[in-house]
Amino acid sequence: MDERQDGAPPAHPQAEGLETMSQTMTLALQTFELGDFEAAADLMRRAITAEKIRSQDIHALLGDTLARLGEPLQAAEAYAEAARLSGPGTDALLRNALDLFQAAGNDAAIADLADFTFERFPADPGIATICIGALIATGRAGDALAHLDRLDRKDRAQTDLLLAALRATGHHPRLLAELDAACQRFRGDAGLRMARLAAGRRVCDLANAAAFEAEIADPDAPGVDRLLSEETAADRLLRSDDEAMQARPNADSLRLAAVPAAPARRAFSAPGGKIRIGYLSNDFYDHATMRLFAPVLTMHDRAQFDVTLFCYTDPALRGWQETGFPAFVRRAIVRVDEIDDAGAAEAIAARGIDILVDLKGFAAGDARPGIVKRADAPVKAAYLGFAGSIHGADLDYTITDRFVTPDAAKPFYAEKLCRLPETYQPNDSESRPLPRAARRRDWDLPETGFVFASFNSAQKITGRTVDLWSRILAKAPEAVLWMLCEEPLARRNLLDAFAARGVAASRILFTGHVDYADHLARLSLADLGLDTMPHNGHTTTSDMIWAGLPVLTVRGGSFAARVSESLLNAIGLGELTAANDTAFCDMAAAMARAPRKIAELKERLEENRFSAPLFNGKRITAHLERAYQMMAERARAGLSPCHLDVPALPALEHPFASWRRGG
The missing domain is CATH 3.40.50.11380 (Rossmann fold)
Known part of the structure; x- marks a missing residue:
């Protein structure tokens, strides 16, 4: 972008021809040249609105005048209007408008100009960066997808912008492909490595997560601190319940410092x-x-x-x-x-x-x-x-x-x-609706047989969690696992992970997001909720308990890994916290063979809903x-x-x- 030394561009070079257009514009031009910019702006606005004069030169001169008056946003609007009108100065005027909108942080105005700007500057990565950034900032990342190839992938900042657009629109396969390519282009870039880990976690890329854990197995090894410094605090909770690990510097704490x-x-x-x-x-x-x-x-x-x-x-x-x-x-x-x-x-x-x-x-x-x-x-x-x-x-x-x-x-x-x-x-x-009656056939569940359930988000499903669930399903061969998971790639990855552990795809039943009242109703159709480790269900667990579904968890090593234990104790079912992973599997398998125990737990949840402290x-x-x-x-x-x-x-x-x- 061209820099203006005094914050205001010079008068538009075509201005000399304005005097032939109307007496008002002749007077406006004379007033401008005398330096009375406020009066000149009033005259130009009168010519534009009352006399319906529309030309690139007039709007450009109005932009120049407003810029000199210290009205950058109004000047930008005038330049943008001038750029849309026929004339030789379109590109320069559009750049002026973008400059001023960008300086003012007016992403909405830039986003509104994006399509026109892409037409005028089809091969300018710098301008593409401005427009795509504005589209993302205003919640219109989807409009940027067709223009991502205008960015320069060799530029690290533009790569980040491309990734942000894909992340915002949930284009997971393309996001992972771009991240893999970026990690190759910028070898050793810890930020990209952690971005790949986080993106993979959201689609249950358990192999990538396992590779990372192996990479940092020795916390004092060279390069580990650099990797951890790019990990967000929230992402760290998803993979580790080691409180010493959680206390180490992370991207958020370092930025806050x-x-x-x-x-x-x-x-x-x-x-x-x-x-x-x-x-x-x-x-x-x-x-x-x-x-x-x-x-x-x-x-x-x-x-x-x-x-x-x-x-x-x-x-x-x-x-x-x-x-x-x-x-x-x-x-x-x-x-x-x-x-x-x-x-x-x-x-x-x-x-x-x-x-x-x-x-x-x-x-x-x-x-x-x-x-x-x-x-x-x-x-x-x-x-x-x-x-x-x-x-x-x-x-x-x-x-x-x-x-x-x-x-x-x-x-x-x-x-x-x-x-x-x-x-x-x-x-x-009072804030949750009471769960209504529901039928298994309405949710494509088997009418008979034991149903385990997990309604935690996909990013909480770790390799350890899949290992434990697979062990449980092996011990309870007639049971199925009902899971909340909508992303197709995450579903494929999970089915592959279960298959590698000997669990047939027919035993994994996926479901999606529904209305909250319907969600509470369907929860009671399962027999036992299975928690995720190391990051437990939080609101998810309290929803299950409210709906009358017992939840089995493992005592964890950190706050995020102990939430279900807290909630179960507050509803009077503290015994559903297993001491360790082995106990978790044994307890779940035993309950799958004990329908009376499940009925007793559900009855206690009904009795305690309005008497125990939780609700x-x-x-x-x-x-x-x-x-x-x-x-x-x-x-x-x-x-x-x-x-x-x-x-x-x-x-x-x-x-x-x-x-x-x-x-």
């Missing part, structure tokens, strides 16, 4: 007033996190707590808030999606937030832990979004429970543990509020954060809700 922390923390508000809680997330929409947490936001004691939601949810997804949140919760939303991290931290300070609670952590690439690190809130805590420590975010606490973070976990956490007494996961009996939303909200009060007491006393164990409320003597609630 460059972000400045708040120079000092504000003082906590004085006793006697409400504790001001600020929740930070981009999951304030129809997301698994809100399925769990939205009820807490409605049940908070507003007499004791002032609650604000700092929201950077994608605008395209925020419509859910109109029906998903009551009006008083919607009024508490402060949008921070259009401001940078420093500005968001200032917004948090302006509200006088006492306890900032980050609901994302390192959970996804669009999380913003930089806001947390910059914030000067007196207390900063992490909750729910990420099942592990968020190293480098300057957090004081992470909110957990004694199952997911036993005492042995404390040395691996940068934060102090604030452990809720029964389970960390906020479930509720008692008011109870867990009260425990969470007590946690905040304990944090506040220490902060107001001038004491540093320490590990906290929240005491449990007295046990209930009667059910907290009814099976017939809601009619």
Whole structure:
């Protein structure tokens, strides 16, 4: 792109001919040449709108004028309009428009110009980079697919853009092929190697994952640190429950290390007033996190707590808030999606937030832990979004429970543990529909015989998990495994993996995503849920339990690997946590031969649904509020954060809700 030295391009060279077009334009040109750009712009707009004068020269001169007035976006729009009109300056004007839109970060405008730009510059990788980047940023990656070959694959940054487009559109086979080729072109590039691992995991490429584990078997071998430095924290949870491994630097923590922390923390508000809680997330929409947490936001004691939601949810997804949140919760939303991290931290300070609670952590690439690190809130805590420590975010606490973070976990956490007494996961009996009756034949399941089930995402299915499931199926030869998996390549890879372990394809039954109420209904058709290791089901497990399906898990070595254990204990079925892999296989096989045991477990789930702590939303909200009060007491006393164990409320003597609630 051409650089303008003073921020404004010179007057368009064709301007001399404008005076013949109208008296208004003659006056506009004279006014422009005298340097009265504001008056000139008004005259040109009048000529364009009132006199219907349309020519490339006029719009180009308007762009020049607006640029000199310091109105870059309006100038860009004028240049873009000029470029669409016939004339010799089209390409230069289009470049001007792209320059200004890009400088302003206006991806939507660039995306709207993309097709026209591709026509004008069919062989310019630099311009293709700008347009494809804008299409991806505005959720239109599909429109970029036909233009990816315009990028220069020898350029590392353009390769990343190509991969991002394929990733965003779910073109897994093509993505893997491009990643394999890129790894060959850029040999030794740790970022590409980890990108290939992550992409393969989403289609159950177990061979690639096994090769990586062999590569890093010696954690002190040359090159291992470099590989791990490119691995995201969330991806690491999917493959390892070694807390020492999880504590090693990762791509997220290293990036966060460059972000400045708040120079000092504000003082906590004085006793006697409400504790001001600020929740930070981009999951304030129809997301698994809100399925769990939205009820807490409605049940908070507003007499004791002032609650604000700092929201950077994608605008395209925020419509859910109109029906998903009551009006008083919607009024508490402060949008921070259009401001940078420093500005968001200032917004948090302006509200006088006492306890900032980050609901994302390192959970996804669009999380913003930089806001947390910059914030000067007196207390900063992490909750729910990420099942592990968020190293480098300057957090004081992470909110957990004694199952997911036993005492042995404390040395691996940068934060102090604030452990809720029964389970960390906020479930509720009102936010989920009651499971309705369903029939196996409606879901292509065998009418008789034992059905194991897994509804965790494909990326959680590791080689270890397939090994264990195959051993179980070998011990229970009449059983089938019912799995959630829609991606065709993932299905093929899984069938190949099972076949290599002696399991026939006829025993693996795949299903896809359905409406949530239908999903809950179908869950009860299975006999036993099988967990994934090392990353357990989280919301998936609580959905199964709510639907009346017992879930078998293995006691894991980290937070993400212990979630099902926590949930099972909170519903009164702690015995479904196997001590090790062998016990897991033996227990599953034994249950496949014990229909009475399965019936007894399902009956207990029905009995406990409205009496055990797991789905008692008011109870867990009260425990969470007590946690905040304990944090506040220490902060107001001038004491540093320490590990906290929240005491449990007295046990209930009667059910907290009814099976017939809601009619």
